[in-house]
Structure formats: C-alpha cells, structure tokens
Amino acid sequence: MAVFKPENVEDFYEIGEVLGSGHFAQVRKVHERATGTYWAGKFLKIRKNACSRLGLDRSRLEEEVDILHAIQHPNIITLKDVFESRAEVVLVLELVTGGELFDFIAEKENLLESEAIEFMEQILKGLGFMHSKNIVHFDLKPENIMLSDRVAPHPNIKLIDFGLAHRFHQGEEYRSSSGTPQYIAPEVIASDPLSTAADMWSIGVITFILLSGLSPFQGDTDDETLRNIIVMNYEFAAQYFSMTSSMAKDFIQKLLPITRTQVAKRNRSSINMKSFKK
C-alpha cells in the first residue's frame, strides 16, 4: 500500500480559495510557506472502511497518484506532493491559471481552424505520451483541458484530473461505465473492454466542439445523449461547418467512425421516424 506524507498539509501550505468541487473532492489554491509558490491542492475524502459508501476508494486514489508520477510532460499537470490524514488525502498539483479550454471556447463561440489545430496539437502530444505508457485518461473533456496563461498568444495546454485514468497491464481486460455522457465512447456505454480508443473518441467530440461550438451527441437528457452516441446520430450541419475544411471533417469522422451497422441502425431509426411522421 502506498504511503503518503503523514504530516499536516497546513504545516507546509496555507489553504486558500476554492477553485472547484466535485464528488468527495475539492480543489483549492494553496500557498507554499517555504517558497511563496502557489499550487492547486486537491482534497479527497477517503472511505474509512470497505463498507462505507462515503468517500473515494483508497486504491483508486493510489492509481491516480501512481499515474501522475509516471507521466511528466509539458502538456500534463505535475504532481508535487501527497499528504494523508485520517480520512483525507491531499494531492499538491501544479497550478494553472489560464482557466478551462471550455471557457476559452465559450467566450469565442468557436475557434479559427488554425487555433483549434494549435490546441489539438498540444492535447495530442500530452495524450500520445500517456498512451505510449499504456495510460488512458477516460475523462477527456474541455473542462479537463486547461490553459496555463490565457492571454499568451499561444497558450500552453495542460491535461488535468486523472481521477478516472487507468494504467493497462499486458493482456488486461478493463471495463468502466464512468465518464461524462457527452464525451464517452460507445464501448463505455456497452460495458465492452476498453482501450486508448476511448480517449480518441473523446478527442473527436472535443474537436467537433472546438470547430463548431456544438456538442455532436448532446440531447435534452443524458439518456438521449447516450442513445445518440449508440446510433452515431451526428452530422456536420452546414450552418456551423460551412467554413470547416474537409481535412478537419475527415479527422473528426476517423475519430467518430460510423460503422456499417450503425448506419443501418440510424437508417432504421430514421425510417421509423418517417413512418411516425405520416
């Protein structure tokens, strides 16, 4: 079992403002007393025992720490320190202050293709490095892609939040139903064995959003979104893609491949819809 620093994190860091919150996790700005440097502290509630449902499983957290230690890359957030108290573990992480790519897109509605290429190049450099070490993120989405400095002419991208990431071992079969509906691959929904391909599907969805401001599969409910993914119900609406190159659309189609069965399913569902409209 991994051992983390038993000291009190507050002896070394002054705890600051909340940057984000999630299930059993909170991210806060922290100020390193010895150097004056600012970091991001990810405070995680750990289950007290195997029967408890409150908090995260410690082995899940150990995998996140193991993965972060294994991937040092300019486009991936750096882990500096790990502290553990009775029911809480604190990851001290590199602080990125440029905000989420999501907000950057929202302010611009959508990006020039040249800007999207610059972002995708950095995202894929970080992702390619992870995949070369058989590590899969499994929660790629604009909220987990952050900018180091949004005012720089060419902001540096940092992949964050490895809470769902997994390191594959030779011949291992791994299934997971976790993730964010808009971005998850069909094999995640079907509980099929997973691979790096699940990340590449998310990259296809993110590229679609970067270029159009639209989310290709989003429905009014999560169930509708998941149904759209299963039947591959997406299209390059002319109103949003008229200025997009065929190269970019081809890139997306290779990442969100419509298989023959899915074309048949979609045709069947559209035939049903036609008969319904009569």
Ligand SMILES: Cc1ccc2c(c1)c1c3c(c(C)cc1n2CCCN)C(=O)NC3=O
């Ligand atoms: C300035 C700022 C604002 C919000 C932040 C962060 C930084 C941040 C950071 C991290 C994580 C996991 C979440 C974070 N969040 C929460 C939202 C992330 N989608 C992190 O690892 N480093 C950060 O700077």
